[in-house]
Amino acid sequence: xxxxxxxxxxxxxMELLLLLLALAVAMAAYYLVGINSDGGMSQEFIxxxxxxxxxxxxxxxxxxxxxxxxxxVILPVTVALNGIGLAMIHRIDLARTTDAAFxxxxxxxxxxxxxxxxxxxxxxxxxxxxxxxxxxxxxxLLLLLPLIPGLGVIINGARIWxxxxxxxxxxxxxxxxxxxxxxxxxxxxxxRELILLAGRKFGPLQLPRARDLGPMVVxxxxxxxxxxxxxxxxxxxxxFGLFMVMIYVATARVSWIVIGVLMLxxxxxxxxxxxxxxxxxxxxxxxxxxxxIFHAQGGSSQIVEGLFGLANGGLLGTGLGNGSPYMVxxxxxxxxxxxxxxxxxxxxxxxxxLCYLILVSRGMRAALGSRDTFGKLLATGxxxxxxxxxxxxxxxxxxxxxxxxxxxxxxAAGGSSLLSNWIIVALLLLISHNSRRPILSGVSATAEVxxxxxxxxxxxxxxxxxxR
Amino acid sequence: MNDLVFTVLRLGFLILLWLLVLSIIGALRRDLAIGxxxxxxxxxxREIRKNxxxxxxxxxxxxxxxxxxxxxxxPLTGLEHPLTASPVLLGRAQExxxxxxxxxxxxxxxxxxxxGTRWFIEDLGSTNGTFLGDAQLxxxxxxxxxxxxxxxxxxxxxxx
Numbered sequence: 001x002x003x004x005x006x007x008x009x010x011x012x013x014m015e016l017l018l019l020l021l022a023l024a025v026a027m028a029a030y031y032l033v034g035i036n037s038d039g040g041m042s043q044e045f046i047x048x049x050x051x052x053x054x055x056x057x058x059x060x061x062x063x064x065x066x067x068x069x070x071x072x073v074i075l076p077v078t079v080a081l082n083g084i085g086l087a088m089i090h091r092i093d094l095a096r097t098t099d100a101a102f103x104x105x106x107x108x109x110x111x112x113x114x115x116x117x118x119x120x121x122x123x124x125x126x127x128x129x130x131x132x133x134x135x136x137x138x139x140x141l142l143l144l145l146p147l148i149p150g151l152g153v154i155i156n157g158a159r160i161w162x163x164x165x166x167x168x169x170x171x172x173x174x175x176x177x178x179x180x181x182x183x184x185x186x187x188x189x190x191x192r193e194l195i196l197l198a199g200r201k202f203g204p205l206q207l208p209r210a211r212d213l214g215p216m217v218v219x220x221x222x223x224x225x226x227x228x229x230x231x232x233x234x235x236x237x238x239x240f241g242l243f244m245v246m247i248y249v250a251t252a253r254v255s256w257i258v259i260g261v262l263m264l265x266x267x268x269x270x271x272x273x274x275x276x277x278x279x280x281x282x283x284x285x286x287x288x289x290x291x292x293i294f295h296a297q298g299g300s301s302q303i304v305e306g307l308f309g310l311a312n313g314g315l316l317g318t319g320l321g322n323g324s325p326y327m328v329x330x331x332x333x334x335x336x337x338x339x340x341x342x343x344x345x346x347x348x349x350x351x352x353x354l355c356y357l358i359l360v361s362r363g364m365r366a367a368l369g370s371r372d373t374f375g376k377l378l379a380t381g382x383x384x385x386x387x388x389x390x391x392x393x394x395x396x397x398x399x400x401x402x403x404x405x406x407x408x409x410x411x412a413a414g415g416s417s418l419l420s421n422w423i424i425v426a427l428l429l430l431i432s433h434n435s436r437r438p439i440l441s442g443v444s445a446t447a448e449v450x451x452x453x454x455x456x457x458x459x460x461x462x463x464x465x466x467x468r
Numbered sequence: 469m470n471d472l473v474f475t476v477l478r479l480g481f482l483i484l485l486w487l488l489v490l491s492i493i494g495a496l497r498r499d500l501a502i503g504x505x506x507x508x509x510x511x512x513x514r515e516i517r518k519n520x521x522x523x524x525x526x527x528x529x530x531x532x533x534x535x536x537x538x539x540x541x542x543p544l545t546g547l548e549h550p551l552t553a554s555p556v557l558l559g560r561a562q563e564x565x566x567x568x569x570x571x572x573x574x575x576x577x578x579x580x581x582x583x584g585t586r587w588f589i590e591d592l593g594s595t596n597g598t599f600l601g602d603a604q605l606x607x608x609x610x611x612x613x614x615x616x617x618x619x620x621x622x623x624x625x626x627x628x
Contacts, residue, residue: 014495021488028481035477073492080488126562189562193543193569319478344482351485358492372562373569 011072012064018076019060023053026083029320033091036321048090048105052083055112062116066123067433071366074432077359078410078425082108082418084352085411087320088332088339095326100413107415111422118426125430129374132186139179142172146230158232158405171416173235174407177385178420178427181242185377188250192373196251231277234392234406240264241388246381250373285402302329303396303403306338310398317345333412334405337397353394356409360387363428369435379431382424534587534613534626537580542622543569551626555581558619559592572596572620578605580617586610587626589617596620 027049034045056079063070086108090101122128128135146152146159153163163169188195194209228236244260271278283293284300288307293299305328312323325331325339332339341349363383370376386409393412396403407417537549537556549556549566556565561575568577574594581588590608591598598605599618611617617624 018488018492018495021491025481025484025488028484032477032481036474073495076488077492129562193571316479316482319474320481322474322478344485348482348485351482351489354489355492358489358496362496372567374562 010064010068012060012068015063015072015075016060018073019056019079022076022080023056023083025080026052026087029084029087030090032320033087033094034321036319037091037094045090048086048101049083051105051109052079052086055109059112059116062119063429066119067429069433069436069438070429071362071432071436073358074362074425074429077355077362078422081352081355081359081410084340085336085408085413088325088336088343088411089413091321091343092326092332092339094321095324100332103415104413104418107418110415111419114419115422115426118423119430122427122430124434125375125378125427126372126434128182128378129186129189132183132190135179135182135186139176139183142176142179143230145172156405159230160232160235171414173230173232174416174420175423177235177238177242178382178423180239181246181378181381181385184243184246185374185381188246188377189373192250196253228271228275231275232405233271233278233281233402234404237392237404238385238388238406242381242385245384246377249380250377281402281404285399288399302335303399305329306335306397307399309338309342313342313345315346317341317343317348319343333407333414334393334403335397336408336412337394340411341397353390356386356390359383360390362432366428366432366435370431371435375431375434379428382427386421386424533585534611534628536627537566537624538627539566539622539624540616542620544622551582551587553582555579559594568619568622570620570622573622577619578617580611594619 030045030049034042056075059075063075086101086104089104093099093101145162151162151164152159153161153169155161155169160171160173161169162172240260240263244256248256248260272282273279277298280296280298284298284303287293288300288304290300294301294304309323309325309328312318317323320343323339323342325335325342328335328338337349340352344352360383363379363386367376367379367383370379389406389409392401392404392406393408395401396406407414409421410418534551537551539545539547544566547566557576557579558564558566558568558573559575559577560568560570560573564576573596574592576592577594578598579590579592581590587610588608589598589600589605589611591605596619599616600609600611601615611626613626613628615625
């Protein structure tokens with residue numbers, strides 16, 4: 001463990017510096033939107049910018065107290081993305097006279113406060129391992145919630161929303177990706193050895209025993225099944241990708257990728273042939289510029305208008321507040337990447353994509369440095385969900401893959417997505433803190449554990465008898 | 469606001485955005501090589517002044533001191549754990565110092581701790597027992613260099 005010899009540098013000052021730069025980017029975005037609107041800089045702009053600044057500085061102080069050794073760039077990157085998203089939502093509000101930005105800043109506040117609470121309450125990510133099966137139950141519950149009559153509502157053809165009262169609507173599937181990642185990490189870190197060692201050889205592939213995978217397959221079937229019923233293609237891809245990556249990382253067996261790709265191909269073909277909304281999505285992707293499909297109800301007009309916007313932006317963009325991204329349907333949520341691409345151009349959009357890349361790579365770095373299997377798997381799974389979401393959304397908008405209804409993390413208008421992504425950030429910060437934290441010699445946590453009265457059978461009880 | 473000012477501001481924002489990205493990458497530069505030498509290795513005098521806990525333990529003129537714990541058999545073969553002044557908890561539990569991925573070891577299986585110039589091993593009430601050489605441990609016993617400690621399928625020894 002080379003960590004014992006590394007210098008315990010907290011690097012919080014570096015974080016503060018980068019955070020100030022990130023806030024400057026967010027404020028500049030607000031300022032540009034302000035001077036380009038007819039109303040000029042309004043009071044609202046200033047107050048929203050100040051709320052974001054105050055919240056992120058409080059977050060920074062919290063990190064100084066409770067997660068001193070956390071990764072220094074995760075918070076600045078997240079704040080910059082969130083701030084640019086807020087400015088863009090505000091900009092589209094001005095053109096459409098809607099009021100999404102107010103809700104968004106409200107949710108940003110709620111999400112950041114909950115992320116701080118997560119930091120304070122959990123401290124050590126390893127406690128989450130105890131909740132492995134509770135996390136499974138919670139995921140199933142969250143996914144089933146929208147199906148309850150009276151509680152769930154259908155928006156844009158997908159039954160993934162829960163509405164409480166008349167204003168508060170929520171997408172519980174967004175939180176389910178965190179609980180599922182906790183379950184997969186907990187389950188795989190306990191049963192990794194068994195899955196690796198037992199099983200039959202089948203040519204070059206080693207297949208696992210069916211009973212080792214029982215709970216995994218049930219978890220997978222439940223999430224995919226519910227999502228087919230709820231008609232939400234995006235989340236279905238997200239959960240399946242999460243499942244595949246975590247099991248691949250845990251076992252390092254290529255057979256899992258082969259099985260997964262075959263399952264994906266089979267499921268995709270089946271969905272294309274039998275489910276009308278999937279057929280429509282794929283037709284809109286392959287023949288987007290066909291006039292018939294363009295004008296059809298739910299056809300390719302959205303994606304094509306997004307492409308026109310991106311083309312209008314060109315290399316340097318039209319400038320914030322100067323383009324016409326509001327012409328695209330859902331310009332502030334699903335298509336926010338096209339809106340940003342139009343106003344910031346290829347150069348600005350690549351900077352944003354790089355920010356996501358940095359965020360995901362820092363998550364993976366935390367996983368590499370983590371000292372326990374559970375932390376490694378959890379950090380990998382969580383950062384992978386962020387990466388996969390970006391890929392699915394940006395790929396969909398730029399017509400690389402069929403457009404699906406996933407949200408751009410931290411940017412798209414939507415409270416549940418913001419909340420779950422900020423919780424992911426809090427967990428990644430915790431894992432990186434625990435992996436970089438120096439182990440004190442002398443009276444360490446380990447020593448305390450060791451001097452306590454020994455428990456027979458160990459943590460998980462008796463497993464096998466000795467071979468002797 | 470005239471066009472020139474606007475163009476300058478528009479390009480200025482893009483520059484600011486890239487400045488953020490590049491300064492983040494700059495901040496991470498030394499971290500890009502995983503396990504690189506940058507932060508590992510002997511602490512410098514300045515680092516010791518800032519963090520006294522990093523100072524190397526005073527050299528004890530002993531015959532030959534154990535410096536590493538090396539796993540020679542079992543799932544973790546080849547793992548080397550540098551020994552410091554703190555005790556080492558061996559077991560399958562995630563909080564162990566060395567997490568043995570061995571189905572025959574208990575959660576908190578055994579403890580290796582320094583006393584004076586020697587290292588002692590003590591079984592913590594494990595299911596399958598801890599063996600020093602061929603004998604099963606009944607109490608804490610000193611471990612000599614090169615003596616085999618067996619836990620489940622894992623065999624380890626102390627090396628200078």
